[in-house]
Amino acid sequence: MSDAIVVEGLVRRYGSLEAVAGISFSVPRGTVFGLLGRNGAGKTTTLECCIGIGKPDAGSVRVLGLDPTRPQGLARLRPRIGVQLQATSLPEKANVREVLELYAAYYGIAPRAAEMPARVGLDGKLTRQVAQMSGGEQQRLALALALQHDPEVLFLDEPTAGMDAFGRRILWGEVERLRAAGKTIVLTTHYIEEAERLSDRICIVQRGKIVAEDAPAELVARHGGDATVSIEAEGFAPDDALQNLGRWTRTGTEWKLATRTEPGLALAAVVTRANSMNAKITSLDMHRPTLEDAFIAITGETIGEAA
Amino acid sequence: MTLLRMFLVQTKMHFMWYFRRDGEMIFWTLVMPVFFLVLFSYAFSDGTTSRSSAFLVPGIIGAQVLSSGFWGVGVMLATFREKHLLRRVYITPMPASVFFASLVVYRMTLLAAQAVLLIAAGALLFHVRLLGNPLEILAILLLGTATFVSLGTIIGAVTRTTESANNIASILTVPLAFLSDAYVPIDRFPHAVSSALRLLPSTEFIDILRDVSISGASLTHYGVWIAALLVWMIAGTVISARTFRWV
Numbered sequence: 001m002s003d004a005i006v007v008e009g010l011v012r013r014y015g016s017l018e019a020v021a022g023i024s025f026s027v028p029r030g031t032v033f034g035l036l037g038r039n040g041a042g043k044t045t046t047l048e049c050c051i052g053i054g055k056p057d058a059g060s061v062r063v064l065g066l067d068p069t070r071p072q073g074l075a076r077l078r079p080r081i082g083v084q085l086q087a088t089s090l091p092e093k094a095n096v097r098e099v100l101e102l103y104a105a106y107y108g109i110a111p112r113a114a115e116m117p118a119r120v121g122l123d124g125k126l127t128r129q130v131a132q133m134s135g136g137e138q139q140r141l142a143l144a145l146a147l148q149h150d151p152e153v154l155f156l157d158e159p160t161a162g163m164d165a166f167g168r169r170i171l172w173g174e175v176e177r178l179r180a181a182g183k184t185i186v187l188t189t190h191y192i193e194e195a196e197r198l199s200d201r202i203c204i205v206q207r208g209k210i211v212a213e214d215a216p217a218e219l220v221a222r223h224g225g226d227a228t229v230s231i232e233a234e235g236f237a238p239d240d241a242l243q244n245l246g247r248w249t250r251t252g253t254e255w256k257l258a259t260r261t262e263p264g265l266a267l268a269a270v271v272t273r274a275n276s277m278n279a280k281i282t283s284l285d286m287h288r289p290t291l292e293d294a295f296i297a298i299t300g301e302t303i304g305e306a307a
Numbered sequence: 308m309t310l311l312r313m314f315l316v317q318t319k320m321h322f323m324w325y326f327r328r329d330g331e332m333i334f335w336t337l338v339m340p341v342f343f344l345v346l347f348s349y350a351f352s353d354g355t356t357s358r359s360s361a362f363l364v365p366g367i368i369g370a371q372v373l374s375s376g377f378w379g380v381g382v383m384l385a386t387f388r389e390k391h392l393l394r395r396v397y398i399t400p401m402p403a404s405v406f407f408a409s410l411v412v413y414r415m416t417l418l419a420a421q422a423v424l425l426i427a428a429g430a431l432l433f434h435v436r437l438l439g440n441p442l443e444i445l446a447i448l449l450l451g452t453a454t455f456v457s458l459g460t461i462i463g464a465v466t467r468t469t470e471s472a473n474n475i476a477s478i479l480t481v482p483l484a485f486l487s488d489a490y491v492p493i494d495r496f497p498h499a500v501s502s503a504l505r506l507l508p509s510t511e512f513i514d515i516l517r518d519v520s521i522s523g524a525s526l527t528h529y530g531v532w533i534a535a536l537l538v539w540m541i542a543g544t545v546i547s548a549r550t551f552r553w554v
Contacts, residue, residue, distance in 0.1 A: 051398050053554050078400040085398075089391035091320055093327040098320070105316035106399035108309035129327075 004029045004153050004184035005050060009059035012045050019045040021208035022059070027186060027201075032179050034199030035188040036295070038303055042208040043188035044086060047157050050186065051083050063153060079107060082151035086158045088138040092131040096122055096141060099130065100148060107149035116144040121170045136167045143171060147178075154178060156187040160194060172198060190303055196291045204298055212298045216291055223297045224289030227263035229270050230256045236279035242270060254283070263288050313405050314412075321413035340367050340421055341428045347490055348433055360433035365520050366489040368422045369451065369513035373483055375414050376455025377462060377476040383410075384463025385472030388552070397553035411456055418452055438523030447519055447526060447533075451512040454536050457543030458508075464550040483509045488517070508539040 005027040012020040020042045027033040035043040048054035049061055052068040060067070064080055067073035090099055097113050104111035117123050120140040130138060139162070146154060156175075160168045175185055175198050189195050195202050196216045204212040204219075212219060226246065231254070238248045238255060245266050246259030259266045267286045274281055295303055325332050344367055348360040387393045396406060429435035437444070459476075466472040484490055487509035493501045504510050511532040518524040526533070 048554075053394055053398065075400070078398060081398075083398050085391065085395060087391045089395040091324065091392065093324050094320060098323065102316050102320055103399065105309075105312045106396075106401045108312070108400070 002028050004064060005033070005186065006062045007046070007050065007059070008061075010046060010049055010056050010061065011058035012042075012049060012054055013057050018208050020049070020056075023205070023208070023210055024059075025203055025210060025213060027184055029184050030179070030182045031200040032175060032185045032187065032198050034195040034202040035186070035205055036192065036195040036199075036202050036303075037188075037190065037205035037299075038301070039190055041205040043205050044157055045208075046205070047155055047186060047188055051081060051155055052077070079149065080151055081153045081155060082146035082149065083155045084139075084142050084146040084157060084159050086161070088135070088142050090130045090138060090141060090145075093129065095127050095129045096133075097126040099141060100144065103145045103148055109149050112148055116148050119147070119170075119174065120144045121166060136163050139163055140167055140170060143174065147174065151183070153184045154186070156185065158188055158190070160189070160191065168194075192290075192292050192295060192303060202291075204295060206299045212294075219294045219298075220289050220291050223294035224291070225293055225297060226258035226260060227266070227289055228256055228258050228285075228287045229263060229267050230254055230283070230285040230287075231270055231274060231281060232283035233274045233279035233281040236274050236277060236281075238270075239273060239277075242273055245269065310402070310405055313401050314409050317401070317406060317409040318413055321409060322416075325413075325417070336371075336417060336421060337424060340371055340425055343367055343490075344425060344428055345432065351491065356433050357435075360429055361435045361521050362492065362517070363490070364425055364429035364435050365517040366513060368418075368425050368448075369487070369509070369516050370480075370484040370489040371421050371425075372418060372448070372451045372512070373455050373487070373489075373509055374476075374480045375418055375452065376457075376459030377480050379414050379417070379459070380410060380456050381459035381462030381466075382469060382472045382476050384460065385466045386469045388463070388554070389467075389469050394554045407460075411453070414456060415449070415452055418448070422448065435521075437520050439520040440523075440525070443526045444516070444520045447512070447515050450533065450536055450540070451516065454508060454512065454540040454543065457540050457547055460547035461543060461550065464547050464552065483507070486510070488513050508536055511535055 003026045007026070008024045010020050010023045011018065023042070023046055025033070035046060037043050045054055049056050050063055050068060052074040056069060061069060063077055066077045068077055091102070094102065096117060100113050100116055101111045113126060117126060120143050122137060122140055122144070125137070130141070133141065139159070143159065146156070159171050163171065172194070175187070178185060187198065199216060201213065202216055202219060203210050212223065214222065236255060238257070242248070242257070245261055246257050249256050249258070257266060257270065263286050267284075271281070271284070292303070344360065344363050347363050348356045351359040351363070353359070384393070426437060462472050462475050466475060486493065486504050487507055493504045493510065496504070505514070515526070515529050515532055519526055
């Protein structure tokens with residue numbers, strides 16, 4: 001029993017729209033699980049079904065062995081999970097200390113008003129009213145509320161959308177720290193870099209379905225395609241040794257190598273051969289496949305901003 | 308202990324919301340009712356303000372109970388939902404009962420302040436005297452508040468936006484205040500109309516409140532009406548509980 005979360009055949013409809021059309025995954029304890037996809041792909045709905053906000057039309061959800069779709073399961077689950085919702089939703093007339101005290105009371109713990117603000121970069125702002133805080137600050141306070149009761153499982157819904165670089169660094173640092181402390185984390189994001197950096201496993205969600213699931217490096221290796229090395233050099237032509245590196249194509253004066261070998265080594269070999277041919281290099285480029293390449297290959301679309 | 312602390316901190320949060328709104332709420336809940344009392348006492352006077360003011364003190368307190376339920380609870384819940392505050396609260400371990408208890412206590416405290424202010428203004432400005440038993444006055448006020456909070460919660464339950472909750476609350480509160488013996492005596496209407504209006508829970512409540520507080524009548528004479536209010540309250544609670552959505 002090492003899975004913190006098990007979702008099976010989850011379906012959620014809004015009218016005739018199937019927002020979630022049969023999603024299954026499981027999240028081992030102590031790992032970070034990223035749901036990556038465009039806005040409107042069904043990530044948030046999936047997450048909401050895990051925390052009792054969304055009611056599945058079909059399928060089952062277990063978090064820490066409990067069923068969040070049933071009142072008893074949800075009641076036992078609530079103290080053990082922390083949630084940062086997409087839309088920040090804080091009492092706007094209260095200040096940072098008062099909000100921390102409110103949520104400490106909800107969880108029956110002592111407020112951690114000394115520790116939490118420092119962790120989320122709000123030190124010295126205990127008396128700042130929510131209404132007077134920037135959107136990024138509010139999001140960081142929301143993160144503090146998700147963490148204050150030291151939950152076993154953390155759900156983060158687009159936690160850095162609209163955050164500045166400072167906020168993103170703080171959130172990423174917290175996720176890495178909590179993972180090291182053995183917590184389980186589910187995050188939804190449409191930032192590829194964020195999913196890649198934080199997740200042990202990534203689910204790519206498209207139109208309510210999971211279209212790929214693997215470790216980030218595996219997704220890239222399997223779906224990212226070949227690395228490429230492009231060179232423009234007068235008098236250059238790939239010889240037999242270079243032909244062995246991969247497939248060469250020529251467009252105008254540019255030669256392009258698509259290769260499965262380490263692109264840095266291929267690049268070095270290409271440059272060495274070009275120099276020994278006395279070819280004058282005018283342009284040189286290398287591209288290592290990224291998670292974005294894998295995403296495009298898998299979904300047939302860029303992640304974009306729009307739904 | 309934990310539940311009590313939850314309740315106290317949540318109630319404090321409601322008051323924070325009330326007091327820190329640039330005086331806007333204080334104006335509507337404390338200043339305006341007294342202003343109405345003075346204005347209508349003169350407007351409806353029959354040469355002297357003693358009868359009109361004695362009619363209006365319990366009438367306006369009753370109207371405040373109505374608007375407290377419809378606006379204070381109904382619209383507030385819709386606003387909280389629209390701002391996603393409700394769903395944020397829903398995923399914490401706080402039981403729904405604690406949340407609603409804090410809301411009811413918050414509104415009752417405000418109503419007590421409003422009632423005291425209106426009674427004091429009536430006494431000082433118009434020499435209105437309360438002859439009723441204070442405990443009976445308190446009892447009928449509590450019953451009325453519970454009834455209209457439960458009915459107001461239905462507004463908060465069935466509306467999706469603050470705007471629509473506002474509309475429903477206005478449509479209910481303003482006409483009811485005039486049709487329920489709060490501002491104007493309904494016995495000035497044709498008998499058939501006033502008899503029909505007496506079936507409204509708001510009319511029943513305000514009439515009992517007036518009879519008990521001003522005329523010193525005993526609550527024991529109003530068994531049927533009190534039973535009717537209880538039915539409204541239970542119906543309101545059941546419908547609210549069935550229809551309420553946190554998200």
